[in-house]
Amino acid sequence: GENVEQHPSTLSVQEGDSAVIKCTYSDSASNYFPWYKQELGKRPQLIIDIRSNVGEKKDQRIAVTLNKTAKHFSLHITETQPEDSAVYFCAAPLGGYQKVTFGTGTKLQVIP
Amino acid sequence: DTEVTQTPKHLVMGMTNKKSLKCEQHMGHRAMYWYKQKAKKPPELMFVYSYEKLSINESVPSRFSPECPNSSLLNLHLHALQPEDSALYLCASSHGWGMNTEAFFGQGTRLTVV
Numbered sequence: 001g002e003n004v005e006q007h008p009s010t011l012s013v014q015e016g017d018s019a020v021i022k023c024t025y026s027d028s029a030s031n032y033f034p035w036y037k038q039e040l041g042k043r044p045q046l047i048i049d050i051r052s053n054v055g056e057k058k059d060q061r062i063a064v065t066l067n068k069t070a071k072h073f074s075l076h077i078t079e080t081q082p083e084d085s086a087v088y089f090c091a092a093p094l095g096g097y098q099k100v101t102f103g104t105g106t107k108l109q110v111i112p
Numbered sequence: 113d114t115e116v117t118q119t120p121k122h123l124v125m126g127m128t129n130k131k132s133l134k135c136e137q138h139m140g141h142r143a144m145y146w147y148k149q150k151a152k153k154p155p156e157l158m159f160v161y162s163y164e165k166l167s168i169n170e171s172v173p174s175r176f177s178p179e180c181p182n183s184s185l186l187n188l189h190l191h192a193l194q195p196e197d198s199a200l201y202l203c204a205s206s207h208g209w210g211m212n213t214e215a216f217f218g219q220g221t222r223l224t225v226v
Contacts, residue, residue, distance in 0.1 A: 034215070043202065043217040044155065089154050098143070098168055100215070102154035 002026050002094035006103030013080050014111050021106045023090035024072040030092040033066060033073045036102075039086045047088075048075070080110045118203050118218035126226055127193060133221045135186040135203030144186040145215070146178060147202040155202055161186060193225045 006023045013019050023033075034049035050057045050064045050073065057064050061080075066073040077084055090103040116137045125131050135144065142163050147155035160168035161180040169178075175197075177189040186203055200222050206215040 043219050045217070046214050049214065096168070098160045098162070099157060099170075101157070105152075105154050 002101065004090060004092050004094065004101050004103040006090050006106060008106060009104065010107045010109070012109045012111060015080060015082060017080055019075075019077045019080055019084070019108055019110075021075045021088055021090070021108075022072060023074070023092070023103050024070075025092040025094065026071070027092070027094040028071065030071075030094060032093055032097070033064070034091050034100075035062075035064060035075050036089045036091065037086045038089065038105075044089060077108075080108075082110050082112050084108060085110045116203055116205055116216050116218035118201075118221050120221060121219065122222050122224075124224045124226060125190065125193065127195075129193075130189070130191045132190065133188040133201055133203075133223075135188075135205075135218055136184055137205045137216070138184055139205065139207070139216065140183075141205035141207050141216075142183060143206045144180065145204040145206075146186070146188055147204060147217075149200040149202055149220070151199075159188075190223075193223075195225050198224045 004023055004025045011019055031052040035047050036044035037047045038044045048059050048062050048064050050066050052068055061078045063076040088106045091100050093099055094101045119134045144161045146158040148158055149155045157170050158172045159178045164180045175192050179187040200220045202220045203218040204215045207213045
């Protein structure tokens with residue numbers, strides 16, 4: 001069936017290092033790929049998104065890359081800080097533009 | 113105002129109770145969503161409303177009944193729930209068609225069914 005696979009499930013990095021989270025999706029018609037950050041007990045919040053007509057998008061320390069041919073996209077966080085510690089979810093519309101399906105999540109821990 | 117407001121924040125209900133969750137946004141968004149999130153799991157889509165009409169029901173049991181009274185409000189009516197329905201229920205909204213624009217989530221209602 002349609003799904004979004006996300007790896008790794010947990011990631012620990014030293015403060016100042018980079019973190020990379022990868023997602024693959026199954027629906028070749030998907031054209032919008034958001035990334036959400038969810039801190040413990042809080043709501044998911046959009047941190048960056050990319051549309052299928054763009055290969056890369058950057059916003060300060062955060063960047064997302066998209067490979068439509070291979071059907072995967074990645075989140076890159078540079079110069080990580082303790083406040084980046086959270087669960088990160090990728091998402092993609094599967095089986096219809098309104099059916100946004102979330103990946104399984106990556107728990108990122110930034111060690112001071 | 114970029115807020116999606118959900119009430120109540122916490123709810124404990126018995127299996128024979130009837131309760132409602134409420135969601136409100138004043139951003140002019142015409143798409144609104146209900147998601148269910150279990151601990152350490154991603155949000156799972158339940159319902160989508162577009163222009164106050166139900167456009168997607170992800171095979172959700174009938175004990176969950178959504179309602180969109182107007183473009184700013186979304187309700188989720190609960191009846192005869194099971195303990196496994198305990199979860200965080202998240203409402204979200206987005207501008208225009210579907211979620212290929214930024215979706216804003218409410219803080220959620222943490223539901224416990226006893």
